[in-house]
Amino acid sequence: KAGVTQTPRYLIKTRGQQVTLSCSPISGHRSVSWYQQTPGQGLQFLFEYFSETQRNKGNFPGRFSGRQFSNSRSEMNVSTLELGDSALYLCASTPGDQETQYFGPGTRLLVL
Amino acid sequence: EDQVTQSPEALRLQEGESSSLNCSYTVSGLRGLFWYRQDPGKGPEFLFTLYSAGEEKEKERLKATLTKKESFLHITAPKPEDSATYLCAVRNTGFQKLVFGTGTRLLVSP
Numbered sequence: 001k002a003g004v005t006q007t008p009r010y011l012i013k014t015r016g017q018q019v020t021l022s023c024s025p026i027s028g029h030r031s032v033s034w035y036q037q038t039p040g041q042g043l044q045f046l047f048e049y050f051s052e053t054q055r056n057k058g059n060f061p062g063r064f065s066g067r068q069f070s071n072s073r074s075e076m077n078v079s080t081l082e083l084g085d086s087a088l089y090l091c092a093s094t095p096g097d098q099e100t101q102y103f104g105p106g107t108r109l110l111v112l
Numbered sequence: 113e114d115q116v117t118q119s120p121e122a123l124r125l126q127e128g129e130s131s132s133l134n135c136s137y138t139v140s141g142l143r144g145l146f147w148y149r150q151d152p153g154k155g156p157e158f159l160f161t162l163y164s165a166g167e168e169k170e171k172e173r174l175k176a177t178l179t180k181k182e183s184f185l186h187i188t189a190p191k192p193e194d195s196a197t198y199l200c201a202v203r204n205t206g207f208q209k210l211v212f213g214t215g216t217r218l219l220v221s222p
Contacts, residue, residue: 004155033209043156043199045209056207090155092210099144099163099203101210103155 001026004093004104012110018079021107025072025093031055032074033101034066037088046089049074078109086111114139118200118213125190125220133185133216135200145183146210147176148199156199159185190220 005024013019025032033056034046045058049068066076072093078085088108092101117136125131137145144163148156160169162178169176173194175186185198197217201210 035210042214043201043210043212045211048207048209056209058209088153100146100158100161102158103148105155108153 004091004102006089006091006104006107008107009105010108010110012112013081014112015081015083017081018077019081019109020075020077021089021091021109023074023076023091023093023104025074025091026095026102029093029095029102030072031094032068032072033092033094034074034076035090035092036060037090037106038086043090046076081111083111085109114202114204114211116200116202116211116213118198118216120216121214122217123219125187125218127191127220127222128189130186130188130190132187133198133200133218135183135185135213136181137183137200137202138181139202139204139211141205143203143205145178146201146203147183147185148201150197150199150215159198187218190218192220192222194218195220 007022031050033048035043037043048056052068063079068074088106090106092103115138119134147159150156160176165180173188177184197215199215201212
């Protein structure tokens with residue numbers, strides 16, 4: 001089975017711009033979670049989607065949003081980018097009836 | 113609030129020198145404890161899931177154990193390719209999100 005895929009792998013943006021990141025889960029996985037990883041804060045939970053519905057949300061401002069499509073693919077959007085949004089954004093997928101999350105390679109976002 | 117603390121922050125071993133990494137946790141109701149390995153610039157790679165105190169799982173040179181307050185990742189006779197950051201995470205009974213520790217950076221020298 002193919003793993004979780006994320007696109008793009010690298011992105012450079014400037015402050016004030018917006019960005020959209022994409023995640024394709026493992027085939028058959030219906031839950032997709034997003035995390036932000038930075039050297040200072042480690043891995044922080046952003047949100048989780050299951051069957052096109054947001055089930056959980058972390059403590060991030062409203063500039064961070066996401067959605068899930070009927071094929072379980074997910075996108076996250078960050079509007080009005082700030083320097084502090086520079087991070088590795090990780091997507092993880094989970095089979096509907098299991099606990100383990102499987103991570104993709106991440107999208108490295110640099111905000112200048 | 114759920115919390116995970118990992119120690120040590122960094123560990124340097126000689127090839128063949130066995131050791132253990134610690135993960136202490138507090139969680140309102142444990143749904144699962146997870147160990148991941150992360151190489152620089154890559155996403156975390158799943159290693160183990162533990163569900164209840166007393167449970168143990170093994171994979172090659174790695175063995176994970178779980179008590180009611182902590183988990184250990186034992187590394188037996190490590191090799192340089194075991195060098196990575198090892199992450200511990202918990203999930204409580206209520207939510208799907210994982211709460212991660214800050215990781216242990218392991219360096220194994222030949």
